[in-house]
Amino acid sequence: MSGGEFDFIERFFKPLAGEGALGLSNDAALYDVPSGRQLILSTDTLVEAVHFLPDDPAETISRKLLRVSLSDCAAMGAVPKAYLLNISRPASFDDLWFASFSTGLALDQARYGVHLLGGDTTSTRGPLVLGLTILGEVAHGRSVSRAGAVAGDDLWVTGTIGDAALGLQALLGELPDPDQFLTGRYRLPQPRVGFPLEDFASSGMDVSDGLIQDAGHLAHESGVALEIDAETVPLSAQARAAGAAWFETCLTGGDDYELLFTASPSQAGLIEEAGKASGIPVTRIGRVTPGRGVRLLDSAYREVKLSRQGWQHF
Ligand SMILES: [Mg+2]
Known part of the structure; x- marks a missing residue:
């Protein structure tokens, strides 16, 4: 580690370190998993100009980086x-930028009860690359997976769908966003931490690559078909105001970070109670049937065809 790197870590990351990080001054961190609990791990990478816009505020980039992983934790119940953080830093991102980046992390550490455990930094001639690995805990054998949906289950989603995809279009000048709500949803996801999926979900995941595409992943992993009633997909007032021409973008755009899950119809009351108790809206949007794939249906039960399925990684 160079002197510059040492100073960089000391200033911006040591204040974020918590239990087990050993002050970020050892070769590795420690993590105690309480007996009867399982560790869950998930890692995500954000690349400048691919996953965020170079002039997005540093504070929201760091919070989004963390929140994307918090959403994966929520999806697993x-x-x-705690988290590990890897940064490949081009010279064009100065200390002022990283001060703001660190402030964003501090805010969300306090909000979600997590802390920095360790990581690595390196300089690069390429774009800024940010990698975050989250550590979470779940009671042994209680984690939620994508594989448990059975025909007859209901299909549910939290929050509203499509706001972030429209927010990106607003930032690109394609759509008005008078109250900045859509832009805010793009820059700062609201991970559904605290929504107790593990209490009732037969399968679940978070929606990051578009509702239709992610529903396809759930259907595939569970070996079932999913039917989505288009009219029941929850949209914000702002997304509705954008008009019907944007509906397909809502269903296929990415960055929702809502929870998509299935549950037996007998759990409906419990799910609605959980929504009220957590303050997280939850909506039944369809059902699980025998078969394969995802069908989007109109109110007359006719299939709606979409021209694109969702965000492509490659
Ligand atoms: Mg995910």
């Missing part, structure tokens, strides 16, 4: 605890 796990409680987020």
Whole structure:
């Protein structure tokens, strides 16, 4: 580690370190998993100009980086605890930028009860690359997977769908966003930490690559078909105001970070109670049937065809 790197870590990351990080001054961190609990791990990478816009505020980039992983914890029915952070830093991102980046992390550490455990930094001639690995805990054998949906289950989603995809279009000048709500949803996801999926979900995941595409992943992993009633997909007032021409973008755009899950119809009351108790809206949007794939249906039960399925990684 060079002197510059040492100073960089000391200034911006040591204040974020918590239990087990050993002050970020050892070769590795320690993590105690309480007996009867399982560790869940998930890692994500954000690349400048691919996953965020170079002039997005540093504070929201760091919070989005963390929140994307918090959402994965929520999707597994796990409680987020700590994280590792890897940064490949081009010279064009100065200390002022990283001060703001660190401030964003501090805010969300306090909000979600997580802390920095360790990581690595390196300089690069390429774009800024940010990698975050989250550690979470779940009671042994209680984690939620994508594989448990059975025909007859209901299909549910939290929050509203499509706001972030429209927010990106607003930032690109394609759509008005008078109250900045859509832009805010793009820059700062609201991970559904605290929504107790593990209490009732037969399968679940978070929606990051577009509702239709992610529903396809759930259907595939569970070996079932999913039917989505288009009219029931929850949209914000702002997304509705954008008009019907944007509906397909809502269903296929990415960055929702809502929870998509299935549950037996007998759990409906419990799910609605959980929504009220957590303050997280939850909506039944369809059902699980025998077969394969995802069908989007109109109110007359006719299939709606979409021209694109969702965000492509490659
Ligand atoms: Mg995910």
